[in-house]
Amino acid sequence: MIAPMRMTTTFDEMWGRGTGQSQDAAVPNGSPDGPPEGPPEAPPEGSVNGTPHGADSVLPGIQAARSGRMTQAQVMYQGLRPPYAAFDDWLTGENPARLLRKQHEAEEVFRLTGITFNVYGRAEAAERLIPFDIIPRILSAREWARLARGIEQRVRAINAFLHDIYHRQEIVRAGRLPAEMIARNAAFLPQMIGVEPPGGVYTHIVGIDLVRTGEDEFFVLEDNARTPSGVSYMLENRETMLQMFPELFARNRVRPVSNYPLNLRRSLAACAPRATKGDPVVAVLTPGLYNSAYYEHSFLADKMGVELVEGHDLRVMDGRVAMRTTQGYKPIDVLYRRVDDDFLDPLNFNADSGLGVPGLFDIYRAGGITIANAPGTGIADDKAIYSYMPDIVRFYTGEAPILQNVPTWRCNDPSALSYVLDNLHDLVVKEVHGSGGYGMLVGPTSNKKEIAAFRDKLLANPANYIAQPTLALSTVPIFTRAGLAPRHVDLRPYVLVSPDGVTITPGGLTRVALKKGSLVVNSSQGGGTKDTWVLEE
Amino acid sequence: MTDHLRLRVRHVTTYDYDAPVPWGLQQVRLRPCSHRWQRVLSWSLTVEGGRREAAFEDQHRNAVDLVSLDPGTTRLAIAVEGEVEVADTAGIVGPQSGFGPLWLFQRPTPRTTAGPACARLVESIAREPSPLHRLHDLSAAISDAVRYETGVTHVGWTAEDAVAAGHGVCQDQAHAFIACARAMGIPARYVSGYLLMEQEAQDAAHAWAEAWVPDLGWVGFDAANRISPDHRYVRVATGLDYGEAAPVSGARTGTGAERLTVAVEVRAQ
Amino acid sequence: MxxxxxxxxxxxxxxxxxxxxxxxxxxxxxxxxxxxxxxxxxxxxxxxxxxxxxxxxxxxxxxxxxxxxxxxxxxxxxxxxxxxxxxxxxxxxxxxxxxxxxxxxxxxxxxxxxxxxxxxxxxxxxxxxxxxxxxxxxxxxxxxxxxxxxLRNDIYNFARLGTFIERADNTARLLDVKSYVLLPSAHAVGSSLDNVQWETILRSVSAEGAYRMTYGQDVRARNIAQFLILDRRMPRSLAFSVGKLVDNFGFLADAYGTLPPSGKKAAALQTGFASASVDGLLDSGLHEFVQGFLRDIADLGAQAEVDYRFYD
Structure with a gap:
């Protein structure tokens, strides 16, 4: 994920709103500060010097480690935000050397447990750790309650949208979504037309990527309605924190996340197809040992107490999809698949797929198995559809959206285009179908010549572009050898949908851009993770 | 009544395998559905050397049977037989059934992507204001441009291949019609089915195309016979191209070769 | 599973x-x-x-x-x-x-x-x-x-099958390679092997101490063969390994309700050991015996793969 906006001032989640211009003014997708910097390294010399406002009251416990180079300098803090009070109290009494040791211990635990992601195309050292930062990210009960309401609303709308799109397309008939947004979209799966998924659920598991910009100010960056990953990190991060700092959990009443696997299994079982006899049999479908998220697949199967299967363990038998066991073939009722649509079934989709199960989709259509998430859900998290999400929420729920979308100007609209052209220096302009930050203009950090050149491209093909404003992304502290340093974060809460309702695990995965000033939190690009706390009332 | 016909169909598809087949699946689209102009009076499907695993309706509302091969079989025979009453509507099928949006039928598929040869054909059609006339012109132009040739099937051929070669079977003519209609901005689809002909015994099922005409809905065009389908035609399955409407398609393991035999009989009652 | x-x-x-x-x-x-x-x-x-x-x-x-x-x-x-x-x-x-x-x-x-x-x-x-x-x-x-x-369930049993098929195979190979050491002297009643030779064999299965406990200082080819082939107390002997295979096939049979062909093969091997004597084995040829055993163990493993559907 790349935050689509540029940060102007930083909102520090631990210390409150800064009033000065942050030195971190950053470019999405690449830092002007030079080489990447991870937790073990000190902030580079170029970072801000000087004494922070009220320095002595700021983290006195790690004063020594900080050696006067806190990067929070020049930012005027309003003071400690309440959710962090008890944590700060604890931190004050901590010895930085002990914390550093703990940080290394945590990495050792992760390595030993094998919590790794695979890097393709490298025989040696193909498994990497995702850096873990020991400073938790803390949300108050009040903040969370509002977020949870907004997430539930959005997820319900996404499911209603998916049903509509694969049936009558009322939203298109009503003129609220142009037909070409679907027609020209590769994520629309015609084979799903007319399918009624068991339990009426399309997206059993959803991850909503959020960024925080101020008190009670969250924006949705992206919806993940296909096969959102990372939940194992949410669970293992908490496990690690509990092991390393049990005393912290005595001081803070943190809502547990550990029942996620149980909820996941329940939620999946509640969507069992009509062919099910007795207790629904659930299995996790993985592309295999060399998939980048294999660890998570085996972790979830293990914690749910279900089989972890690959395509070649399965075949169509007696009208069901059955897995090969030591005692013969046994039917599966619900398949939590971590294989992309295209590779699910070589008979119905990509014929070259060796990962899938021939006939799986036929059995699905015949009501013999539940596939979670349903095929074709990608149409709901597509970048082009994203800009319509507020309309989608209104259309299906009849309510105003609780969570904000990042405002998006679609340049195919002449009035939007004229606004964008007038404000290029303030906006981020992106290609509709682009990804990875290519072909984009970041107005505030571009010079006149670059803006002029981009203006020509934009005018040549306005429909190909959208524009978004720059926002002030919040930061949270990470622990470095030189003390605490602010870094940008996002948050991915995990949402389970079943006919019985929507379940949101309090918290989620906080991904942190370890590179100073960076907004890129992807693990493949030097991102790390943190434990995320939601406090009890 | 002269504008109704009761047609009796028998269609046997047989695969003979040189070596026992360990595993195989076939998607079978061989069950016609009743609709406004076509009533299925009786229909049966029997499988030898395999079994029916599941039955479902696909995105085009075709009735599909999934058939698995008996492990180790050397022969798979799928036979359908039944009676259908068909009305003559001069090719008009009518409104879209199911949820498939019309734009779906405007998207080219790999088999129906218009290349230069198809583009020239489209270019040659007079700019008639009536889409129906244009489509009839197109159908006639295709029967001229793609000479019907029995016995020579090129399984992998696209619409463009057939138009460029100047000959093909009914499948190629249907693909050519679909590719050109879509290139003209008209939604079009592939139809597989049966046709009552002079000779009762035929060596293949038939195929033609349908295009969307405002106010009329789907209208059939059989370029192979230079007409719009009448009460001699039984519609079985539709799709964006042959791949989605094929009577039998599937996958199997095993290395031996296979021989396909098709026997079709269509009689008027 | x-x-x-x-x-x-x-x-x-x-x-x-x-x-x-x-x-x-x-x-x-x-x-x-x-x-x-x-x-x-x-x-x-x-x-x-x-x-x-x-x-x-x-x-x-x-x-x-x-x-x-x-x-x-x-x-x-x-x-x-x-x-x-x-x-x-x-x-x-x-x-x-x-x-x-x-x-x-x-x-x-x-x-x-x-x-x-x-x-x-x-x-x-x-x-x-x-x-x-x-x-x-x-x-x-x-x-x-x-x-x-x-947990002592089928998971445990399949792991144990792997352990003891490998161990039986490895010990049998050791016996085969070293049969030239054992054979010439096996019939020379009363002759002892030289220290170096017997040490190789016993060290290779970490059994010098165990052998001494059983036979004292009396190091003979016949005893070593008896110890590594037929002694059910010796954890790396063929008889011990086969015994464990039989046990684990038995537990699987209890859990699954049937004893498949591979389990029957193991039982037959065990029956063979029960009636065998080391003198008989040495008389009819150690090499031939071991070769036969290696084949049997390989067949047994292949049969188990089929019986328990290891592969498609």
Whole structure:
């Protein structure tokens, strides 16, 4: 994920709103500060010097480690935000050397447990750790309650949208979504037309990527309605924190996340197809040992107490999809698949797929198995559809959206285009179908010549572009050898949908851009993770 | 009544395998559905050397049977037989059934992507204001441009291949019609089915195309016979191209070769 | 349980067993080689016992100590090198991660991390004993976690099948390669083997002490053969391994309701051992007996793969 906006001032989640211009003014997708910097390294010399406002009251416990180079300098803090009070109290009494040791211990635990992601195309050292930062990210009960309401609303709308799109397309008939947004979209799966998924659920598991910009100010960056990953990190991060700092959990009443696997299994079982006899049999479908998220697949199967299967363990038998066991073939009722649509079934989709199960989709259509998430859900998290999400929420729920979308100007609209052209220096302009930050203009950090050149491209093909404003992304502290340093974060809460309702695990995965000033939190690009706390009332 | 016909169909598809087949699946689209102009009076499907695993309706509302091969079989025979009453509507099928949006039928598929040869054909059609006339012109132009040739099937051929070669079977003519209609901005689809002909015994099922005409809905065009389908035609399955409407398609393991035999009989009652 | 999982467990434990046995063979080999004028002959014998002498010669030609050590420990071209089998064991463990306790998985994973590091470069003769000790200790560590934390269900049984098929195979190979040592003297009633020869054999199965406990200082070929083939108390003997196979097939039969052909084969092997005498085996030819046993064990393994649907 790349935050689509540029940060102007930083909102520090631990210390409150800064009033000065942050030195971190950053470019999405690449830092002007030079080489990447991870937790073990000190902030580079170029970072801000000087004494922070009220320095002595700021983290006195790690004063020594900080050696006067806190990067929070020049930012005027309003003071400690309440959710962090008890944590700060604890931190004050901590010895930085002990914390550093703990940080290394945590990495050792992760390595030993094998919590790794695979890097393709490298025989040696193909498994990497995702850096873990020991400073938790803390949300108050009040903040969370509002977020949870907004997430539930959005997820319900996404499911209603998916049903509509694969049936009558009322939203298109009503003129609220142009037909070409679907027609020209590769994520629309015609084979799903007319399918009624068991339990009426399309997206059993959803991850909503959020960024925080101020008190009670969250924006949705992206919806993940296909096969959102990372939940194992949410669970293992908490496990690690509990092991390393049990005393912290005595001081803070943190809502547990550990029942996620149980909820996941329940939620999946509640969507069992009509062919099910007795207790629904659930299995996790993985592309295999060399998939980048294999660890998570085996972790979830293990914690749910279900089989972890690959395509070649399965075949169509007696009208069901059955897995090969030591005692013969046994039917599966619900398949939590971590294989992309295209590779699910070589008979119905990509014929070259060796990962899938021939006939799986036929059995699905015949009501013999539940596939979670349903095929074709990608149409709901597509970048082009994203800009319509507020309309989608209104259309299906009849309510105003609780969570904000990042405002998006679609340049195919002449009035939007004229606004964008007038404000290029303030906006981020992106290609509709682009990804990875290519072909984009970041107005505030571009010079006149670059803006002029981009203006020509934009005018040549306005429909190909959208524009978004720059926002002030919040930061949270990470622990470095030189003390605490602010870094940008996002948050991915995990949402389970079943006919019985929507379940949101309090918290989620906080991904942190370890590179100073960076907004890129992807693990493949030097991102790390943190434990995320939601406090009890 | 002269504008109704009761047609009796028998269609046997047989695969003979040189070596026992360990595993195989076939998607079978061989069950016609009743609709406004076509009533299925009786229909049966029997499988030898395999079994029916599941039955479902696909995105085009075709009735599909999934058939698995008996492990180790050397022969798979799928036979359908039944009676259908068909009305003559001069090719008009009518409104879209199911949820498939019309734009779906405007998207080219790999088999129906218009290349230069198809583009020239489209270019040659007079700019008639009536889409129906244009489509009839197109159908006639295709029967001229793609000479019907029995016995020579090129399984992998696209619409463009057939138009460029100047000959093909009914499948190629249907693909050519679909590719050109879509290139003209008209939604079009592939139809597989049966046709009552002079000779009762035929060596293949038939195929033609349908295009969307405002106010009329789907209208059939059989370029192979230079007409719009009448009460001699039984519609079985539709799709964006042959791949989605094929009577039998599937996958199997095993290395031996296979021989396909098709026997079709269509009689008027 | 998935057939694939049974397969993964079976091979994970075959590989772990192999790593340990190779380490033991090498330790004995090094010790013996020091006392020989033709030291490299002893390394050739060790290579033969690990069933990799052919591939070794194809790659390196002449058997030399350093090449042999490298080949058996670190060479990725040798699928049975300790590094390769530990990696295979760990990959199988990842495959069956959901069937293992966290402790077993972490133990295997840690073993892999340690040994990958230790075996990343050539191991010199001086470091060899210490490295071999680490290999054996890591195997013991995994076994300890396994014995101490795993539920005694079918998961456990498939792991045990892997362990004892591999062990029976390895001990039988050792007997075969060393049969030339045992045979000439076997019939010479009352003659003892020279210290060096018997030590090789007993050290290779970590059984010098156990042998002394059983037979005192009376080292005879007949006794060694009896001990390694028929003694059901000796944990690396053929009879012990076959007994464990029969037990585990039996537990599986209890759980699954039927005893498949592979289980019956194991039972037949055990019946054969019960009525066998060491003198009879030596009379009819140790080499022939061992060859027959290796075939039987291989058949049994192949049959189990079919019976329990390891593969499609």
């Amino acid at each position: 998935l057939g694939k999982t049974a397969n993964g467990l079976y091979w994970m434990f075959r590989y772990l067993e192999r790593s340990e046995n190779t380490a033991r063979l090498m330790a004995a080999g090094q010790r013996i080689a020091l006392t020989r004028s033709h030291a490299d002959d002893e390394w050739a014998s060790v290579l033969e016992t690990t069933a990799t002498l052919g591939p070794y010669r194809a790659r390196h030609g002449e058997v030399t100590r350093d090449n042999a050590i490298h080949w058996m420990l670190c060479d990725r071209d040798n699928a049975s090198s300790v590094l390769a089998v530990v990696e295979s064991a760990r990959n199988n463990a990842r495959l069956v991660r959901t069937a293992l306790t966290r402790e077993v998985w972490e133990s295997v994973n840690e073993s892999w991390m340690i040994l990958r590091n230790l075996l990343s470069q050539r191991v010199g003769e001086r470091e060899l004993p210490a490295v071999l000790t680490v290999i054996r200790n890591r195997s013991a560590h995994v076994r300890g976690a396994f014995a101490g934390t795993m």
